[in-house]
Amino acid sequence: MNMNKKLKQELSHYGRGEWSQDSLQKTCAAARAAYGEQDRKERIGFWKFVIRQIRFAGGSLWILQAAVLIVTCLTLDIHLHAGASGYGPLGFVLSLASVATAMTGIPYLCRSVRHGMYETETASRVSFAGLLLARLLITGIGNLIMLAAFFALASLKMPLSINAIGYMLLPFSVIWLGIMVLMRLACDQLLPALCAAYSIIIMAALFALYQIVPQVFGQSSVLIWNIVCIVIIAGLAWQIRTMAKKPAYMDGVSM
Amino acid sequence: MTREANLLKKIEQGDLTYLDELIACYYPDIFRYCLWHTENRQTAEDAAQETFLRFVRYFDRMAYRNKVKAYLYKIAANVCIDMRTKRRSEELPENLSMRERGYEEAEDEADFLRLVRNLPQHQQELVILRFGQDLTLRECAQVTGLPLRTVQSRLRSALKKIERQLRKGGKENEYE
Amino acid sequence: MKLEIKNLKKTYKDKTAVDGVNLEITPGVWGLLGANGAGKTTLMRMVAGILTPTEGEILYDGIPIKEMGEAYRDIFGYLPQTFGFYPEFRVRDYLEYMAALKGLTRKDTARKIEELMEKLTLKEVRNKQIRKLSGGMQRRVGIAQALLNNPEILILDEPTSGLDPGERIRFRNLLSEFAKDRIVVISTHIVPDVEYIATCNILMKDGAIIDIGTTEELVKMVKGKVWEVSLTQEKLGPYEARLKIINVRNEDTGNVRMRYLSDIPVLPGSQSVPPRLEDLYLWLFSGKEEA
Numbered sequence: 001m002n003m004n005k006k007l008k009q010e011l012s013h014y015g016r017g018e019w020s021q022d023s024l025q026k027t028c029a030a031a032r033a034a035y036g037e038q039d040r041k042e043r044i045g046f047w048k049f050v051i052r053q054i055r056f057a058g059g060s061l062w063i064l065q066a067a068v069l070i071v072t073c074l075t076l077d078i079h080l081h082a083g084a085s086g087y088g089p090l091g092f093v094l095s096l097a098s099v100a101t102a103m104t105g106i107p108y109l110c111r112s113v114r115h116g117m118y119e120t121e122t123a124s125r126v127s128f129a130g131l132l133l134a135r136l137l138i139t140g141i142g143n144l145i146m147l148a149a150f151f152a153l154a155s156l157k158m159p160l161s162i163n164a165i166g167y168m169l170l171p172f173s174v175i176w177l178g179i180m181v182l183m184r185l186a187c188d189q190l191l192p193a194l195c196a197a198y199s200i201i202i203m204a205a206l207f208a209l210y211q212i213v214p215q216v217f218g219q220s221s222v223l224i225w226n227i228v229c230i231v232i233i234a235g236l237a238w239q240i241r242t243m244a245k246k247p248a249y250m251d252g253v254s255m
Numbered sequence: 256m257t258r259e260a261n262l263l264k265k266i267e268q269g270d271l272t273y274l275d276e277l278i279a280c281y282y283p284d285i286f287r288y289c290l291w292h293t294e295n296r297q298t299a300e301d302a303a304q305e306t307f308l309r310f311v312r313y314f315d316r317m318a319y320r321n322k323v324k325a326y327l328y329k330i331a332a333n334v335c336i337d338m339r340t341k342r343r344s345e346e347l348p349e350n351l352s353m354r355e356r357g358y359e360e361a362e363d364e365a366d367f368l369r370l371v372r373n374l375p376q377h378q379q380e381l382v383i384l385r386f387g388q389d390l391t392l393r394e395c396a397q398v399t400g401l402p403l404r405t406v407q408s409r410l411r412s413a414l415k416k417i418e419r420q421l422r423k424g425g426k427e428n429e430y431e
Numbered sequence: 432m433k434l435e436i437k438n439l440k441k442t443y444k445d446k447t448a449v450d451g452v453n454l455e456i457t458p459g460v461w462g463l464l465g466a467n468g469a470g471k472t473t474l475m476r477m478v479a480g481i482l483t484p485t486e487g488e489i490l491y492d493g494i495p496i497k498e499m500g501e502a503y504r505d506i507f508g509y510l511p512q513t514f515g516f517y518p519e520f521r522v523r524d525y526l527e528y529m530a531a532l533k534g535l536t537r538k539d540t541a542r543k544i545e546e547l548m549e550k551l552t553l554k555e556v557r558n559k560q561i562r563k564l565s566g567g568m569q570r571r572v573g574i575a576q577a578l579l580n581n582p583e584i585l586i587l588d589e590p591t592s593g594l595d596p597g598e599r600i601r602f603r604n605l606l607s608e609f610a611k612d613r614i615v616v617i618s619t620h621i622v623p624d625v626e627y628i629a630t631c632n633i634l635m636k637d638g639a640i641i642d643i644g645t646t647e648e649l650v651k652m653v654k655g656k657v658w659e660v661s662l663t664q665e666k667l668g669p670y671e672a673r674l675k676i677i678n679v680r681n682e683d684t685g686n687v688r689m690r691y692l693s694d695i696p697v698l699p700g701s702q703s704v705p706p707r708l709e710d711l712y713l714w715l716f717s718g719k720e721e722a
Contacts, residue, residue, distance in 0.1 A: 003414050007417070012386065014287065014368065014387060018286070027303060027308075028279070031310075032271050034308050035314070116514055116516075117516065124532035127532075
């Protein structure tokens, strides 16, 4: 439009070429000086932060994971010796073991709200989101070791094909997804109890399935387990990503 | 622009020649912007310098690497407001006038520019950024923090107002 | 260094916690005064960047803090009203943990912790479990944590509750010194703690700012409304319900000296006394406060 052109013409000529090289140089020198006297704060990156968290995870997480590992192995060993054998029972046993595995992370992941540290942590630079990621990694590594151990033990009883890990990964990711969702919606004192209750319900559901529809754990169902597992893991990844993209605000907190 | 992101990265690593380059790139435009707002060459130079000093000081805090231009204008806007406030409190009422620039054009300032000056502040600012400093609509939105729609509608109102005044014969308005 | 709060609002389903707050905060100590439930904590959480406002924005040196993200939290120190510690933490563990969360390098962590333990006299308890320390000491540890990253803005929510008078004085001195080039905002309902160190006081009621000013400016509101009178203990009874009593002191003569608020003197022999900030506080907020 004519008006636009006229405006542009007039206004962009205003003051054109009136700056001086001198003052530009002065500005550059001043800027350099200002940059130099900045207190260049060094800050650690994410991975260094994770490594530092290992110390604070405390032996308590790993002791718990080790204890659950041993107890679960013994329990399931007994169960399997008691005559149950074959894919079905093994699948059932693995799924229970994976729920127990996932549950070991609950105390550690929910530490912040249990002990009133949540608000202080959220206000820090790394904030709760970064802390949560670090905790998920540390817990996850322990959990993976546990799951691998269970799988290895089960394979001793009966040779299992690799896609049998679906029996473990599906319940495991369902539990973790539930924990993440609960954390986003109800990050307060009740959180650990809610997570535990949720896990127990899943465990009860597995029991019920085994009694009523044992074929669900049979060899023919493995494929379905794996497919559903992939969907759940995708959901879990997306949930974690949402929570990590911004620091966990006090928005959902009722305290 | 990735070129800017590169510049910033190099500056972060301590290579200050790139800081000079960044400043040299934006200085003329920022100076012009400050000149419009302060109407005094000396003050404009001070304002431009302060803008870049603040930029350096806040360097660590920049959360957005690809919005350097908008960021600089935002700082410049604040600097000019601060300088105006300071000047107002230091000045005697008799000297308060819009014609302080000291060069001839002030008196003969085209009616057109005067019309722009008489626009209400929120419209004037957008007109300057868009037509005087040649920022895109999106950049205008970033600098002012307004939604794109508001920027567009305010610009439209401003243009209409100017057109109306021109049709009236471009007569001077009373200062508001 | 300027914190601008523009039209800040926070509404929940059943109430409005913060209702259109506008503030411009510059370096110095700012006292945020108000009764419990006035919205102080909600306001502070929004300023800390950990609670999303329903409306309005907060700018630091012209940049919205939302956009600054972790860069804002980096220059920020915060001590919430209620805070806990992991049970196994000793003082040093806690500070090292928080230093890691604030991104400090190992070297900076060690140096800063030494410095803060010195300043806040925590050296003797560095290896003690925090759970076992007194409330006042725990609060000092909390304040130490807030200072780890050498913040430009320090926000303390009710920092002096639980401190004994000696600790309160030490705390005041520490803050005065710290606030020289920084913004410090202290929310409290214990008026004397900020009265003498605050450059400016902000009075908050029902989610809105009802006044801002230095102590001298604000107490003008109750000038000529503060009275003191001596009377016997027995005579005190009936007045306790009828008057806004600020405090009652025992006198050597066996009588009590009562300080109260009123537009006109109610008891014969009442003397008008110069008002303090605490008097103003009661004038504005009485009815909601515990004595």
